[in-house]
Amino acid sequence: MNVNLNEIEVTINSAFSLAGTLAIPTDITQPAPAILIISGTGENDRNGNGKGLNVNIYKDLADILGKMGFVTLRYDKRGTHASGGDFNETGLWDLVDDSIACVQFLKSRQEVDPHRIFIFGHSEGASIAPLVHTKEPVHGLMLISGGVENLVHDTIPRQTGQALEELEQAKGIKGFLIRLLKVKEKAKKQTAAFIEKVLSSTTPTIRFKGKKIGAKWFREHAALNISDYISQVACPIIAISGSNDIQAPPDHARKFAEAATGEAEWHVIPHMNHILRKYEKPHTMLGLLKEYKSLFTTPIDAEFVKLLEQWLRKHTTTQPS
Template structure:
């Protein structure tokens, strides 16, 4: 039998990784040679997947990065770019095209600072937000000039997230921190509780978790830390939230009267369940007309959303019957919260920023909601960036999840807008 070509092996490798990522362990392991089947049985294969792939988040992009030959074996390297990690899968094929070896390793994803960053004018120090079992490591980025400086506390979006709000190769909170520090503004960013302490979240704790435990408690502690930092002017501390962090920014500000202002980046103004339905509908439309399977999935999602909206919803309803398997406690806690009604009752300056290509937070619905709520406010500024996506990275055409797997940076115009707005709204010391 003639050996398979490298092109054939690339196809086999990608098919194998597809099966692997879809948790089809029986199909994937059927490609193993006899020795691999002994060393790596299906049960062990599943444990391997749960340990390394599960925490990485959704797949954004999959590419063959290189091939190699060693003696009678040939190797294909597949780069898998997930939301929270980049992993290289090394697949070793024997002469018959069977898999004789498998390795998984973190891919090298070096951060490349954007042109608007000047690393010679700031430095960073490690800090801790909170204390006890939920203490969170953070980074305070400080200009080198003599303070006190205005400060910004960054609050991430939904899901487990590191302090850089890493999504694929993109680290937009580092872009923000370094970009603003280059213009004389201090920035505090920190790991989310669900990221740093993921192993501590038992099924019972997850079932009881609300945005209080996920976001607001730690954001309030971060603001407190910023206000108590000697190099920071406590009268000039601003809160910047992105996505879920932006949605909850008014709620956080309501609980802390010391904030000098709010920066809301891609914040929703509608119920979260409506946002989820819009997102799934949009994603299903990208490849053309929906398939019967997609239509069935969408109807199932609508049924779950109806449960969330049902006045009779209680925490006795299992999470698996609700959207994204988020617990009833979480949905019930959000039910009484309106970002727009809350922000209208705040007297501090507000900056609302929105990407025109954002499919997760819609300009024609959510940004419009902020405009309606703040239309008569002289201390509110709203700005739409037509070519930016949910990460405020420039792009063309319809936005897709796959573009989050391509390295980019928060647009310079966004950094400039935020910096100028902060300087214009700084409270002068008396």
């Protein structure tokens, strides 16, 4: 994308130093509205890439939003890539604190209008954004591909159950062996054992099946009722999901909007998936990695971009509350 942006490598001071990219449109002549991009779960970098999955989602979004005239900030999570800290010891509320530090960083920049700062929260970021706003208010929230559900008690069992159902429907010798070996039953028991061990733990990390797990993050998500925080949000909200998103329930865009106390709107975009790309073929939980890899060069959904721009234009011409 041909965007005239000046990208600056910056350091945000939180409990640990966070490495980020501040993207500033080169043609701005006065303090501009700004958007903090909060990413989804996992250890992907500030651009949305990692572990062989180079979707570039947050870099692409920064380019799109920069073309609209917005300053953006995207950053590596605590304990990943160029940021300090230990990712496995990082809890949900640590991520919230880091996002608050990023909002405060934006408010301190001379290029940014501190009264026109928005948060773009994608996936887990859609849960983090309302928590940030209750502590460090912003002008508006974009809650994208998120869920008004509990990650530990709802999301994990739902996604695991869907994957196991797909496994059991496998055909031929593969399906026969899966059913013969009772893979579904064993996996359900292992998931339950994992959740029980995590929730009964008291340390930041635990070992499960030989792997180091961020137990603190799981425990804090398990204790979270996101609706309690959304109900405290009075700033404008737009919640958007895709009808082909099987990671987060599409109808939760409506639930986000209905839980808010202020102005809120919601949209479900036909055929858009979790990484904001159009995908009209049948897809499965087990086939997501292959699906996402097939979309590396596909642009972000045009209808999604249009909705974002319309909403942002509307809310950058209104007076701050």
